[in-house]
Amino acid sequence: MSNSIITKLKSLVGDVHVIDNPAEMSNFLKGNGKPLAVVFPGNTAEVSGIMKFANEVDLKVSVAGALVDTEALDGGIALVMSRMNKVLEIDHENLVVVVEPGLLHKDLMAKVSEAGLNFPPEPYDVNTGSIGGCFAIGDSDSKSYQYGPTRTYLLGFEMVLPTGEILNIGNKCIKNVSGYDFIHFAVGSKGVFGIFTKLLVKLLPPAAAKKAVVANFESIHQAAGTFATFLKRNIHPTRLNLLSAPIAKEISDSQGHLALVDLEGFVESSKNMANEIAAVFTLAGGTNVKIIDDAQEYENLWKGWLALRAKLNNSEVLDFSVGPMKMPQALKSLEGVIGDLGSFSGILVEGLVGGVRLVLPNLTERDLEVLATKVNNVAMSFGGGVNGLLGHQLRCQSANDSDMWEETTGLLAEIRRQFDPKGVLNPGVKL
Ligand SMILES: Cc1cc2nc3c(=O)[nH]c(=O)nc-3n(C[C@H](O)[C@H](O)[C@H](O)COP(=O)(O)OP(=O)(O)OC[C@H]3O[C@@H](n4cnc5c(N)ncnc54)[C@H](O)[C@@H]3O)c2cc1C
Numbered sequence: 001m002s003n004s005i006i007t008k009l010k011s012l013v014g015d016v017h018v019i020d021n022p023a024e025m026s027n028f029l030k031g032n033g034k035p036l037a038v039v040f041p042g043n044t045a046e047v048s049g050i051m052k053f054a055n056e057v058d059l060k061v062s063v064a065g066a067l068v069d070t071e072a073l074d075g076g077i078a079l080v081m082s083r084m085n086k087v088l089e090i091d092h093e094n095l096v097v098v099v100e101p102g103l104l105h106k107d108l109m110a111k112v113s114e115a116g117l118n119f120p121p122e123p124y125d126v127n128t129g130s131i132g133g134c135f136a137i138g139d140s141d142s143k144s145y146q147y148g149p150t151r152t153y154l155l156g157f158e159m160v161l162p163t164g165e166i167l168n169i170g171n172k173c174i175k176n177v178s179g180y181d182f183i184h185f186a187v188g189s190k191g192v193f194g195i196f197t198k199l200l201v202k203l204l205p206p207a208a209a210k211k212a213v214v215a216n217f218e219s220i221h222q223a224a225g226t227f228a229t230f231l232k233r234n235i236h237p238t239r240l241n242l243l244s245a246p247i248a249k250e251i252s253d254s255q256g257h258l259a260l261v262d263l264e265g266f267v268e269s270s271k272n273m274a275n276e277i278a279a280v281f282t283l284a285g286g287t288n289v290k291i292i293d294d295a296q297e298y299e300n301l302w303k304g305w306l307a308l309r310a311k312l313n314n315s316e317v318l319d320f321s322v323g324p325m326k327m328p329q330a331l332k333s334l335e336g337v338i339g340d341l342g343s344f345s346g347i348l349v350e351g352l353v354g355g356v357r358l359v360l361p362n363l364t365e366r367d368l369e370v371l372a373t374k375v376n377n378v379a380m381s382f383g384g385g386v387n388g389l390l391g392h393q394l395r396c397q398s399a400n401d402s403d404m405w406e407e408t409t410g411l412l413a414e415i416r417r418q419f420d421p422k423g424v425l426n427p428g429v430k431l
Contacts, residue, residue, distance in 0.1 A: 002036050002075075005059065009077065012049045013041050017083070028080050033070025033428070035062075038078045044158060044166060044197040050079065051195070052164030054424045062426050063191050065102055065130025071428025081132055084197065090115050094172040095203045096155060101132025101196040108201075117203040120147035124313045126306050132196045138187035142239040145324075145352035146264070147204070151187040158198035159186065162420035170200055190429045193419045207264035212298050213277045215286030216256035220244060220341050220349075223259045224328040226284045227351040231325055233280075235273055238262040240324075240351035241305065247312070247346040247359065251304030254288045257342075260305060312348060312359055316368075320375050320391070321354040322384035330382040331356070337374050354384060373397070389431070 009018045017040040019025050028038045041047045054061045060076030062068050068078035081102035089098040095117065099108060105126055112119050122141045123129040135157075140149040156170015170176055170183045177183060186193050217223035223242050230240065239262035243251070248258035261277050263270040274291045281289045292298050322330040327349065335341050346359030363371065376386040376394040385391040389408075396405035412431045417423075 005057065005077075006037055008053055009037060009039050009050065012053065013039060013046045017042065025078070028066065028068060029070050029078055030067050031070040031073075031428070033073040033076075035060075035068075035070055035073045035076050035078045038068070038080055040080050040083045042083045044160060047079070047160040047195055047197055048164045048166055050077075050164075051160055051162060051425070055163055055422050058422060058424065060424055060427045062428060063132075063195050065104070065133040066128060069428050073428060076427070079195070081130060081195075085130075087111050088198070090117070090203075091172060092117075095205070096172045097201050097203055099131055099199050099201060101130060101199060103131050105129045105131060105134055112203060113206070116206060118206045119153065119201065119203055121150040121153055122306060123150075125310045127310070131199060131201070135187055135196060135199060136189065136191045140353055140355075142241055142350035142353060142355070143262075146236070146238045151184045153202045154183065154187055154199065155202050156183060156200040157186070157196050159194040159196055161194045162192075162422075162425040166197075167194065172200060174202065190431070191426045192416050192429050192431060195425070209263075209265060209267040209270045210295070210298055211263045211270050211274045212292040212301050213261040213263070213274050213281065213290070214252070214254075214292065214301070215259050215278075215281040215289040216248075216254045217259060217284075217286055218256055220257050220347065221328060221332060222285050223257055224331050224349065224351070226259065226280050226286070227349075228325050228328050229280050229284070230277065233276070235276055235280075237273065237277070237352070238264040242347075242349035242351060243305075243308070244342065244344060244347035246344075247308060247348065250308055250311075251301075256287070259286065260301065262302065309348065312346060312357060315346075316360040316363070318358045318360060318368075318372055318375060319387040320356055320358075320379040320384060321387060322356075322379055322382040324352055324354045326382040326384070327351060327354060327356075330378065330384070333381065334375065334378045337378055338371065355387075 006018060006020050018037050020037040025038045041050060060073055061079055062073050063079040066080060066082055068080060084100035085102040086100045105123055108119060108131055120143050122143060123134045135154050138150045155172060159167045161167055227240050241260045243258045245257050252258050263273050278289050278291055292301060341347055344358060345361055348357040372386055373394055376391060377398060379385045386394055392408060393405055
């Protein structure tokens, strides 16, 4: 059977685009599952052919930009989208780029900036992330307050459904939804509703000026307190972030917790804002307060921030969020419950979106559950919660409402079944 599957896959995409040698395959796989082959489709028709075949013979298929998760993929196939990596069109008049999903975020950024345009969303791994993966995860990041979350950049797409049919939806216009917003249903679905094969992505003009302001603080609370001051005074930067001392030292020589502010905007307004921010930092006890005007120093600062954020993504972490104005009180309350935040192995705050990432020490599963519940309760008392479905589960638990949790997961499973009746696509992804 496995030989006939490989033969068929080779007939669909060409012999050289199917690998079944385990040593070679391991370059494109993560996890312990044992798929039969890694397949590199080159166009939409090939992706569609593969999914139709998968349905005929009940073959599991998992997809990724470059590195496929093999959970629940024993005997199935891994689909790597890296050959579908073209920029198909840059439309300056409509400020839209049309791309294939395997294009890397960094390559899109290079093309877009060459064209004098801007694509603000910053995935956790800006060096290895693909645009298909970016929209299939569709998270918010620290720039989302100013520029909007990732999903707002998706104007339309072509998608191969799990059954192999091809869905085309959306167009280049911003006003292209009336009624139910079907375009964004797939963002964040982690590829379980279908495989993106083409994406229409909104672009922006670039900022006229970019500046940063940095400062060190002895206490996390001092730094977070300034964030609320900015918002009260109607100072809304692009990013308003904080790194606790143990991780700040990875990107800066200075001592203490590091506050980093990004200002992308107009020349005069960003100059004025930078001066105000520096003054607020100084008044609040900040040291080494510095306005960064130099383009190279600015780039290096945010490159360092992004590299550190990507690195932390591979550690054990717990994410929660609260409204940005509530951040100082929420951090104080959290300290009352989980202990001195300064001694934590790492805390990363994305102030404007109210996001906090706690880098955890090695914990048993039980200790992690206890911690997550405590953190969620604190965050809930400030109107937020632990992020994602884990947060929803914890909220259901704290309200003693297990029916709500079962209904949510049941609904998601039902929607998934409608798209993928045979359960062939991305079997390892739990929504
Ligand atoms: C603004 C922003 C913030 C983010 N924040 C976080 C965060 O807080 N934590 C975090 O873990 N990640 C975050 N991410 C996502 C993370 O950076 C992504 O993993 C990355 O963007 C995806 O790149 P990848 O190609 O490596 O994805 P992959 O690992 O290849 O795929 C990620 C998921 O997308 C699916 N997928 C990949 N390609 C396709 C396709 N063509 N069609 C359909 N589905 C596909 C995969 O099956 C998988 O489920 C963020 C992304 C953005 C844009």
